[in-house]
């Protein structure tokens with residue numbers, strides 16, 4: 529396997545920047561998810577790595593080789609697509625063998641490689657079947673097997689699970705993760721599903737509007753989103769974002785709202801708030817870091833309950849603060865009713881503050 533490097537990669541269609549100066553290093557053996565909403569440039573980025581479309585500017589390296597001007601077939605990469613693209617009239621064996629036959633490998637060598645890949649993926653018992661005689665999950669494994677026999681330097685996968693039903697997706701998610709661990713493969717995996725990215729990837733590259741927003745481990749992206757887009761895109765239910773005013777009072781900064789409540793910030797959050805370019809700040813909080821009180825409590829802000837959604841393990845409550853929806857999770861035995869007034873307490877060690885103008889996260893140092 530090999531390391532994959534993108535340097536200032538740009539792809540334009542007319543005046544549209546599908547990919548805008550993306551630079552990214554995927555280390556040898558790393559699983560990187562390209563994640564973001566539909567149209568943000570994930571597929572285009574992957575296709576540029578594969579060489580399937582011409583690049584407007586920038587460079588791509590696979591291992592030590594500059595592959596920017598190489599044909600896809602000379603880049604030693606394997607792609608796994610959403611629709612598997614299996615040959616319906618060929619047996620599983622021949623589906624796996626086909627890329628090797630194209631390379632004119634000797635028959636016994638093809639046989640050896642196909643059987644090794646089938647063993648890795650636990651599909652040996654399916655080798656004589658046709659694709660239509662396989663379940664969605666089995667077809668997925670054959671598609672992986674066909675990529676595997678080519679002994680590529682990296683695997684590129686574009687939403688490979690999106691055709692599967694919800695249950696199978698979760699199962700195949702685990703399978704692909706296992707595949708990565710067993711092979712120590714370099715994988716670039718495109719998905720619009722933030723949960724897939726968070727659960728599977730060593731690192732995630734969060735994209736929006738053709739730009740790379742943040743590139744880090746899922747844990748770091750979750751704990752320290754660099755801006756409001758990343759903060760609201762990663763995590764479910766989404767991080768709540770409440771626009772407030774920051775007012776200096778003595779040594780401290782106090783968040784104030786048109787509704788009349790005030791929230792004095794801790795010393796650390798005061799330092800962050802002072803970094804803002806304006807007095808307009810956005811307070812961010814994840815559902816799991818917010819506490820609800822039935823009665824007024826110190827530091828708690830009044831809010832009106834909008835919806836209550838029990839899921840069994842956990843109940844999600846949506847409340848309104850200053851017109852902003854705030855997601856809160858509570859244990860299933862907590863009784864809360866729509867339209868009730870509750871008091872919301874934020875954990876100051878775990879809130880996020882953003883500059884409302886630039887949308888960037890405010891950091892203390």
Ligand SMILES: Nc1ncnc2c1ncn2[C@@H]1O[C@H](COP(=O)(O)OP(=O)(O)O)[C@@H](O)[C@H]1O
Pocket residue numbers: 541544545546564565566567568569570571572573
């Ligand atoms: N062949 C094309 N011609 C014109 N615009 C394109 C083409 N392919 C992609 N785009 C545009 O580039 C942007 C990124 O597309 P894409 O990479 O497919 O997004 P994603 O995979 O993240 O959904 C979109 O705005 C899309 O409309």
Ligand SMILES: [Mg+2]
Pocket residue numbers: 570571572
């Ligand atoms: Mg796409």
